[in-house]
Amino acid sequence: MRRLIRLIAIGVLASLPLLAAPRDVIFISTSDCHYRELDDPRGHHNDLNHASIVEMNSITEREWPEKLGGGKIGRPRGVVVLGDVIDDGDRAQTGRNISEAQYKCFLADFGLDGTDATLKLPVFEGWGNHDGPPIGKEKCGFSFQAQLKKRNEARTAKGLISNVSPNGLHYSWDWDDVHFVQLNIYPANKQHDGLHYSPVWHDPQGSLDFLKSDLAEKVGTSGRPVVLMSHCGFDTDWWVKDDWKAAYDAAKNFNVVFYLYGHSGTGLRPWAPEGETKKWDCINDGQTEKGFFLIQITTNRLRAAMRAMAGLKSTKAPDGKTTHEWSGEWEWKWFLDKNISAPPKPAG
Numbered sequence: 001m002r003r004l005i006r007l008i009a010i011g012v013l014a015s016l017p018l019l020a021a022p023r024d025v026i027f028i029s030t031s032d033c034h035y036r037e038l039d040d041p042r043g044h045h046n047d048l049n050h051a052s053i054v055e056m057n058s059i060t061e062r063e064w065p066e067k068l069g070g071g072k073i074g075r076p077r078g079v080v081v082l083g084d085v086i087d088d089g090d091r092a093q094t095g096r097n098i099s100e101a102q103y104k105c106f107l108a109d110f111g112l113d114g115t116d117a118t119l120k121l122p123v124f125e126g127w128g129n130h131d132g133p134p135i136g137k138e139k140c141g142f143s144f145q146a147q148l149k150k151r152n153e154a155r156t157a158k159g160l161i162s163n164v165s166p167n168g169l170h171y172s173w174d175w176d177d178v179h180f181v182q183l184n185i186y187p188a189n190k191q192h193d194g195l196h197y198s199p200v201w202h203d204p205q206g207s208l209d210f211l212k213s214d215l216a217e218k219v220g221t222s223g224r225p226v227v228l229m230s231h232c233g234f235d236t237d238w239w240v241k242d243d244w245k246a247a248y249d250a251a252k253n254f255n256v257v258f259y260l261y262g263h264s265g266t267g268l269r270p271w272a273p274e275g276e277t278k279k280w281d282c283i284n285d286g287q288t289e290k291g292f293f294l295i296q297i298t299t300n301r302l303r304a305a306m307r308a309m310a311g312l313k314s315t316k317a318p319d320g321k322t323t324h325e326w327s328g329e330w331e332w333k334w335f336l337d338k339n340i341s342a343p344p345k346p347a348g
Contacts, residue, residue: 023225023299025175026074028056028121029285030292031082031231031262034130035109037101040087043321046105048289048309053109053118055307055330056292065332068303073294077175078121078160081110082262082285083128083185083231085144089201090132092140099132100142112151113158122160124173125151126184128231128263133200145169163218165210172214177224178257178297181214183207186232186239187247197238208243212250225257225297225340233261233284234271245273248280256280257302257340258295266290266306268336281336289324293334306334 030052036044056079064071086102110125111117131144149168155161161173172181188204191197211228219226228251232239259271259282266286270279283304285293291308310331316322 021176023176023178023297024074025178025297026076027175027295028059028076028079028292029082029229029260029283029295030079030288031285032084032128032287033081033106033110034084034087034287034289035102035105036087037098038105041321043323045289045314045322045324046109048312048324048326050109050118051309051326051328052288052290052292057118057120059294059307062307064303065305065335067332067335068305068337074296076121076294078114079110079119079123079292080180080182080229080260081123081125081288082229082260083126084130084262085125085127086132087130089130089144090138090140090142097140097142099140099144103142103144103147112154113160122155124155124161124171124180124182126182126229126231127169128185129198129202134203134205137200163214165206167205169205170207170210170214172218174218177222178227179215179219179224180227181211181229183211183228183230186230186236186243187211187228187250188239188243191238192240192243195238195240202238208247208250211247215251215254219254223255226251226254227258227260227297228256229260231261232263233259233282235264235284241273248273248276252276252278257297258283258304260285260293262286266334268334281338283334283336291330297340300340302336302338302340304334304336305332307331308333 033049059073060075062073085106088098091098109118110123114121135143135146152164152171161171163172185204187207189206189208191199234244259280267284269282271282272279293306295304308331309326310329311327313325
């Protein structure tokens with residue numbers, strides 16, 4: 001009899017829906033590192049990039065700004081890097097590959113999985129308009145995109161990402177039930193007809209088709225949160241309005257909670273194509289040499305702020321060399337606080 005009761009109990013429990021664990025996803029977003037070789041005659045800002053990495057590692061020792069409710073910051077899941085990782089994607093000089101030298105500076109700071117460089121968190125980078133042309137079209141013997149493809153293979157093997165495009169470049173993964181999609185330079189299949197602005201370097205290489213198939217396969221009708229990211233945002237004239245709308249239409253029926261991008265500065269903005277009422281929260285996260293965004297997505301709340309270098313001043317000399325002055329102090333700016341079921345509410 002006891003065994004019968006036990007079997008009935010097991011059957012009842014098995015038929016009950018599983019309760020999802022509370023969502024709590026903290027991550028860091030940055031872009032436009034523009035690493036230069038150490039002896040670049042223009043100078044470099046690699047030391048400022050490095051300072052941002054050190055602060056990323058220390059973020060659990062900080063507290064959320066009071067405007068966002070304060071409290072200790074939990075450990076981030078990883079760092080997304082939204083393109084323009086290096087400054088010169090296909091350049092050689094006097095027999096030396098400048099692009100490769102710049103890329104080595106990136107590797108020394110960011111590494112791959114949080115165990116092999118200064119950064120103690122996994123990194124998820126994409127390419128931007130400075131990072132060089134498609135694989136096989138480089139002229140100087142080094143391909144950033146070939147390195148990205150290899151790193152995606154390594155990320156897949158380590159279980160860091162779960163879906164990669166057929167060309168090995170665009171990819172996605174999940175943290176808790178939040179789905180992240182790295183779309184590289186911008187989500188389109190090819191450069192828009194009629195544009196001739198660096199068509200080789202600015203070839204998006206099928207990222208729109210990847211977005212469509214990835215959301216259908218990995219998210220479906222679940223309604224779970226989606227974070228989209230690319231180098232360019234909805235303010236870049238060579239990623240044009242028709243293509244903006246095509247990207248929006250591809251994801252409009254999904255629960256897009258953020259669109260992250262770099263390229264054009266720093267700030268927060270809601271955006272939707274003309275005629276659409278459902279706007280996406282967009283974070284334009286600026287340059288690693290100035291700081292980074294910290295973002296948290298919980299069961300019912302989104303909050304984000306930029307951790308910025310306070311009082312940073314950059315001066316360009318007549319010879320073209322840039323110098324930087326910074327006190328070493330940090331501040332919070334560009335606040336966003338939003339209930340997941342409510343419109344965005346800027347906190348400052």
